[in-house]
Amino acid sequence: MSSVSEERRKRQHSIKEGLQFIQSPLSYPGTQEQYAVYLHALVRNLFNEGNDIYRECDWRGSLIQYSEALSIANYAKSEEILIPTEIIEKLRINRIACYSNMGLRDEVLEDCNAVLSVNASNCKALYRKAKALSDLGHYREAYDAVAKCSLAVPQDEHVIKLTQELAQKLGFKIRKAYVRAEHLLKAVPGDGAPKAVNYSVEDIEP
16 A cells, blocks of 8 residues: 555645646636636645655655745746735745755755745744854854744743853853743733744744
């Protein structure tokens, strides 16, 4: 029995057919609205396929899927069809994870800056940017990026580790973060305390 599920086989088939069609000069047999749905589905399928390939630790394979999806989002724009900014942001975040795992720091920084130009508080982009800058020896710049991330997700172990490593390199005082008691969090409504449930800056976007 094949290790690829029936659902995934169907998705791969849809991707293949979709790519064949948009590369052809054929007219779409439907309305502009239906064509928009068609392109949205193609981008979503590439996104999900990229995630499945990423979970198999095939960084190059998943990178190809995310890049294709971003390229189609750009093509859709030329057809006066907008792919939601949130999807484009998630695709870039996941592509950054691939670049990061492949050690392609310049590409990491380029995509991080693209994400941060539209969402300055994206923690995953800030973390990956800080990591790449640290690897390149730009410790102060890296610390500034991870500091913004630390304020948003103070309990993330990857963020803590990177923040402390950079503080040490810069000669800053290393301190532990204060952890609020659970009963206090319930007693203070609307204080904007971040929800740290199953969140990790190392994760890809679902």
